[in-house]
Amino acid sequence: MTAQAAGVSVAVSTVIFALRPSPHDGRMTVWLPLVRRIREPFDGRWALPGGPLEADEDLAASAARTLAETTLLTPQYLEQLYAFGNTDRSPGERVVSIVYWALVRSDEADVAVETENVRWFDADSVPELAFDHNLIVEYALWRLRNKLEYSHIASAFLGDTFTLSELREVHEAVLQKPLDPANFRRQIESSGQVVPTEHLKTGGRHRPARLYRYNTAEPDPSNGPLGTRQPSAPKDAS
Amino acid sequence: MTAQAAGVSVAVSTVIFALRPSPHDGRMTVWLPLVRRIREPFDGRWALPGGPLEADEDLAASAARTLAETTLLTPQYLEQLYAFGNTDRSPGERVVSIVYWALVRSDEADVAVETENVRWFDADSVPELAFDHNLIVEYALWRLRNKLEYSHIASAFLGDTFTLSELREVHEAVLQKPLDPANFRRQIESSGQVVPTEHLKTGGRHRPARLYRYNTAEPDPSNGPLGTRQPSAPKDAS
Incomplete structure (x- = not known):
């Protein structure tokens, strides 16, 4: 070295x-x-x-x-x-x-x-x-x-809270295949990966839908002892 | 560049x-x-x-x-x-x-x-x-x-086939905690990660035990488009 x-x-x-x-x-x-x-x-x-x-x-x-x-x-x-x-x-x-x-x-x-x-x-x-x-x-x-299968990576596309429909759309876009809404909801709920919040998403052309967030009690495998590397934004671009 | x-x-x-x-x-x-x-x-x-x-x-x-x-x-x-x-x-x-x-x-x-x-x-x-x-x-x-939770990594310590006791001992050594044998067996069998072979392990101080292998129908997430990088062994060390 x-x-x-x-x-x-x-x-x-x-x-x-x-x-x-x-x-x-x-x-x-x-x-x-x-x-x-x-x-x-x-x-x-x-x-x-x-x-x-x-x-x-x-x-x-x-x-x-x-x-x-x-x-x-x-x-x-x-x-x-x-x-x-x-x-x-x-x-x-x-x-x-x-x-x-x-x-x-x-x-x-x-x-x-x-x-x-x-x-x-x-x-x-x-x-x-x-x-x-x-x-x-x-x-x-x-x-x-x-x-996508084992981490909270989808939230990077979505922000901190999201409806299960939004989460399914991310999975569909990444995996490039349609997913059955009822099956997706059942699987994601039984996995314990996401938890419901107190809030609903309203407005738009859909009826109000529950907002979820990733279950932060479950550690995200993408972190670890290196921590989150958060580069400071270059001056001329912030 | x-x-x-x-x-x-x-x-x-x-x-x-x-x-x-x-x-x-x-x-x-x-x-x-x-x-x-x-x-x-x-x-x-x-x-x-x-x-x-x-x-x-x-x-x-x-x-x-x-x-x-x-x-x-x-x-x-x-x-x-x-x-x-x-x-x-x-x-x-x-x-x-x-x-x-x-x-x-x-x-x-x-x-x-x-x-x-x-x-x-x-x-x-x-x-x-x-x-x-x-x-x-x-x-x-x-x-x-x-x-260890989501890949076939334990087999690197064990070889291609292993008993469920041997697999549990690897998990115990890596995680540094004792695991209940019956619970471990149930979890690993229901995960579909390993499948039984036709062979038993005999000899030693234990009674004959079924040999298992990782289920290769499940792709190992540690591979991917880069393939397995298999460096040729240096001449003076092979």
Whole structure:
């Protein structure tokens, strides 16, 4: 750990998922913002927001900074996803990319407006990306779908309280399949993962519905001794 | 991702867990091998096996190489745990450590014999380690305990088939609490995680007991699109 590893550089990139309606049929699907590269390698290709790690910058802070610089997005917290470091992932250089990810609500996502070099893509049908970023997106989607089963991850799309219909719609959007409302309600209630609040959601075209929240008596497996890494928002983007 | 990140180097370290009896009361607990540092920083302190990433070496291959060089251990596969990269984790230098981990059976663990500079420690009572390695061990233990609940991770300690008593003993050792045999049997059978085989375990001081295996119809959440990273064993250690 003392010898300097020659010729290896470190980058930090970020996968941001939000739920948005499909332009084809209006159904909610998982989307992510990508940034067009304006230099080699892969000039002109779409890529995850990111950049080189600065020597005086923590990993999550680097992820937050490059994300805000390119997309204006400032998620409440970023979680580390995986370090991608195969020797052949970037032509002519050795780069280890530490990838962070976050889920954001639609209203948070709206700050990332589309420009010539920033665009939102349906996560299940991204074009051929720079580097190994297709594999990274595929892995992040797999983790999202997997983690939905055993963590409170859906609340990142929803906020602290939500109706069971809203929670089911998130599950349907992430898993990309319709779920029977009565079965979903029964399963989620018997799991003890969510608890009813004293409040109803009113207004809109539906009748008032009970608001639920995640049962915080159950520890969220996504935390642990590392705590929640909450990067401070970069000054020029807050 | 193109600019060289100045002054950041990359190391790869490994946490290897095995179950061993406590010298105090003979109960099984979680152990890991540590290596004594023989240079600054932290000269003389115990640390995780590891070293600088070579420019032409994949991450898991680096983990396997440095592990074998220091401890002779060659686990069947290493899984990436987390990248630790705080700016203050190594005095006078900026090092991002990508940490791998593996669980090994006791017979696999036995190749790592203790020497002056290699020693096995009870994972819950390690001394003050070099760098942020105490935090890394604490995080790895948390992941192990957490993951036991929803994956096939216990089979790494047991091999492919096992009796329900053996499986309960692994859970007891990892969670560090006694479990009621009848309750454990009922819970594990109703979860569908394990299925009985046609075979009995005979011999020893117990009566013959049914051998079980993990239900491979249930996908193991620890895999995914990245597949199993199976580093080839370094030549001088196989």
